[in-house]
Amino acid sequence: MHGFANPKRFLSLARWLTPLLLLSGLVLAGAALVWGLFVVPPDRLMGETVRILFLHVPTAWLGMGGWTAIAIASGVYLVWRHPLADLAARAAAVPGMIFTAVCLATGSIWGRPTWGTWWVWDGRLTSMLVLLFLYFGYIALAQAVAREGGSSRIPAIFGLVGAINIPIINRSVVWWNSLHQPPSITAGKSAIDAEFLVPLLIAVLGFSLIFGGVVLARMRALLGDIQAEARLRRKASEAA
Amino acid sequence: MSALKPKHQRLVLVVIALVALVGAGLLAAWALRNQASYFYVPEQMVAEPPQPDRAVRLGGMVEEGSIRTLPDGVTVAFVVGDGKARVPVRFAGILPDLFVEGSGVVAEGRLASDGTFVADNLLAKHDENYVPRELQEMTEHQKREVVAETEDEIEGGA
Numbered sequence: 001m002h003g004f005a006n007p008k009r010f011l012s013l014a015r016w017l018t019p020l021l022l023l024s025g026l027v028l029a030g031a032a033l034v035w036g037l038f039v040v041p042p043d044r045l046m047g048e049t050v051r052i053l054f055l056h057v058p059t060a061w062l063g064m065g066g067w068t069a070i071a072i073a074s075g076v077y078l079v080w081r082h083p084l085a086d087l088a089a090r091a092a093a094v095p096g097m098i099f100t101a102v103c104l105a106t107g108s109i110w111g112r113p114t115w116g117t118w119w120v121w122d123g124r125l126t127s128m129l130v131l132l133f134l135y136f137g138y139i140a141l142a143q144a145v146a147r148e149g150g151s152s153r154i155p156a157i158f159g160l161v162g163a164i165n166i167p168i169i170n171r172s173v174v175w176w177n178s179l180h181q182p183p184s185i186t187a188g189k190s191a192i193d194a195e196f197l198v199p200l201l202i203a204v205l206g207f208s209l210i211f212g213g214v215v216l217a218r219m220r221a222l223l224g225d226i227q228a229e230a231r232l233r234r235k236a237s238e239a240a
Numbered sequence: 241m242s243a244l245k246p247k248h249q250r251l252v253l254v255v256i257a258l259v260a261l262v263g264a265g266l267l268a269a270w271a272l273r274n275q276a277s278y279f280y281v282p283e284q285m286v287a288e289p290p291q292p293d294r295a296v297r298l299g300g301m302v303e304e305g306s307i308r309t310l311p312d313g314v315t316v317a318f319v320v321g322d323g324k325a326r327v328p329v330r331f332a333g334i335l336p337d338l339f340v341e342g343s344g345v346v347a348e349g350r351l352a353s354d355g356t357f358v359a360d361n362l363l364a365k366h367d368e369n370y371v372p373r374e375l376q377e378m379t380e381h382q383k384r385e386v387v388a389e390t391e392d393e394i395e396g397g398a
Contacts, residue, residue, distance in 0.1 A: 041372040045338050050370060075258075079251045115363045116336035122278035160258065164265040175269060177277040177299055179346055184368040192370040 007223055010084055018216040025209030029058070032203035040195060050196065052110045057200055058207035059103040063131060064166055065211070066096020067159075070138065071166075074159035077152065084219070086152045089159055090142045091218035095211055097135035104128060115179055123172035124180035127165060134162045279346050282325040290351055298327060298357050299346040299365065307341055320345060320357070327351075331359040338364035 036054030043050035073089035076082050107125070108118050119125065142155040173182045184191045192200065244252070269276075279299035280290070290296045298320055306319040315332040318341075329347050339345060344365030349358050 044371045044373050045340075045343070046366065047373075053370070075254055078254050080247060114338060114366050116361075117363055120278065120363070123276050160254070161261060164261055167262075168265065168269060171269070175273060175276075177279050177281065179278055179299075179363060179365055181366050181368045184370065191368045193372055195372050196370045 007084065011220065011223065014216045014220050018213050018220065021209045021213030021216065025206050025211075025213055027206070028202055029206030029210060032199045032206055035199040036196075036203065040199060043196075046114055049110060049113050052106050053196065054200055054203045056103060056106040056110060058204045059099040059106065060128070061204055062207055062211050063096060063100030063103050063128070064169060065208070066092050066099060067131060067134065067163060067166055069215070070096065070159040071163035074156035077156045078160070086156065087219045087222045088215065089156065090146070091215045091222060093135060093139045093142065094218070095214045097132065097139060099207075099211070100128065100132045100135060104132060120179050122178035122180055123176040124169065124178050127169040127172050131165055131169060134165060138162065281322045282320055282327045283322055285327055285351065285357070286325040289355075292353055293350055295348070295350060297346055297348050298329070298351075298359075299344065300327070302339070302341050302343060302345050304341045320347065327357050328355070329357045329359055331362055333360075333362070336362055336364040338366060343367070 033054055037051050040051065040054075042048050069092040070089045073085045073092065077085040077089065104125075107128075111120075112118050138155060138158055141158055142152075144150070145152055145155055172178060173180050185197075190197055279297035282298065282300045285296075285298055300320040300322045303319040303321050303326065307316060308318070309316055310330075312332075315330060316335065317328065317330050320327050320329050329349075331347065331349075339362060344367055346363040346365055347357060347359035348361040348363070352358050
C-alpha cells in the first residue's frame with residue numbers, strides 16, 4: 001500500500017492506465033447508450049421514456065460512488081497521512097458532482113411524463129439533492145484549503161462526515177414511503193427484464209471506467225500543479 | 241494508549257468517530273421514519289384519520305375494476321388499497337398516463353368527513369419492474385418461461 005505513496009511510481013502507473021480507462025470506458029458507455037437509445041424495445045407502461053434509464057442509473061451510481069471514494073480516500077489520508085489519498089479525494093469530487101447533477105436532471109425529465117411532476121420532496125430525491133450540495137461544499141472547502149493554505153484534514157473530515165448521506169440515499173426508498181420506486185436490482189435478483197438489464201450493466205461499467213480515468217487524469221494534473229509550484233519556489237529562493 | 245503508534249491512535253480515533261457518526265445517522269433516520277414518509281398508506285389513513293381539511297398524501301394501489309367516471313364526465317372515482325385497508329378517492333382533472341388499475345398512485349388532497357379522499361392532484365407511482373411491451377402480450381405460460389430464463393441468466397452471471 002505504501003508502495004503507491006511514491007508519486008513517481010504512481011505517475012508511471014497512471015500514465016498508461018489513464019488513457020486505457022478513458023478509452024475502454026468511452027467505447028463501452030457509447031455502445032451501451034446506442035443500444036439503450038435505439039435497439040431496446042419500449043417499456044410496457046413507460047414506453048420510450050424507459051431509455052433515460054441508461055443514463056440515469058449509471059450517473060446515480062457514480063454520484064454516490066464518487067462520495068464513497070472521497071470518504072475512503074479521506075479516511076486513508078487522516079490515518080496514514082498519505083498525500084496521494086488527499087489528491088484522490090479532491091480529484092473525485094468534481095466528476096462525482098457532475099454525475100450527481102446529471103442524475104437529478106435525468107430523473108426530473110423522466111419524472112414529468114411518468115409521475116406527472118418534475119420534482120417532489122420525497123426521501124430519495126431530497127437526499128440526492130443534499131448530496132449535490134455536499135459536493136458543492138466539499139469542492140469549495142478543498143479549493144480554499146489548497147489555495148489559501150491550511151490543513152487538508154478539514155476537507156478530509158468533511159468528506160468522512162458527509163458519507164453518512166450515502167446509506168441514507170440507498171435506504172431512503174426502503175425506510176420511507178417515497179414516490180421513487182424501490183430498488184429494482186437487489187443481491188442476485190432483478191426486476192428489470194434482461195433486454196434492459198444487459199445494456200444497463202454495460203453502461204454502468206463503461207461510465208465507471210470513465211470516472212476512474214477522469215480521477216487519475218485529475219490526480220496527475222494536481223500533482224503537476226504541486227510540482228510546478230515547488231519548482232517556482234525553489235527558483236525564486238535561488239534567485240534571491 | 242501511550243503504547244500505540246500515532247498512526248494506530250489516529251486509526252482508532254477515526255473508527256470511533258465513524259461508529260458515532262453512523263449511530264447518530266441511524267438514530268436520526270429512525271426518528272424520521274414517520275415524518276419523512278412522502279405519503280400515508282390506506283392502513284394508516286383508516287387507523288388514524290388526519291384532521292379534515294389538512295392537506296395530506298395517500299399512496300397505494302388502484303384496485304382492479306374500481307375506476308369509474310361519475311355522471312358529470314370529469315370526476316373520476318376509484319379505490320386505493322394496500323391489501324389491509326381501502327380508501328375511496330374522488331378526483332376531477334387530467335389523469336397521468338401511467339394511471340391504470342392495479343398500479344401505484346399517490347393522491348394529494350384531503351380526507352372528507354364521509355371517509356372519501358378528495359384529491360387535488362394525482363401522481364402515478366412507477367414500480368420497480370421494467371418489462372418490454374412484447375412480453376406483456378405473451379401468454380402467461382410464455383411469460384413464465386422468459387422470466388425463468390432471465391433469472392437463470394442473472395444467477396449464472398452473479
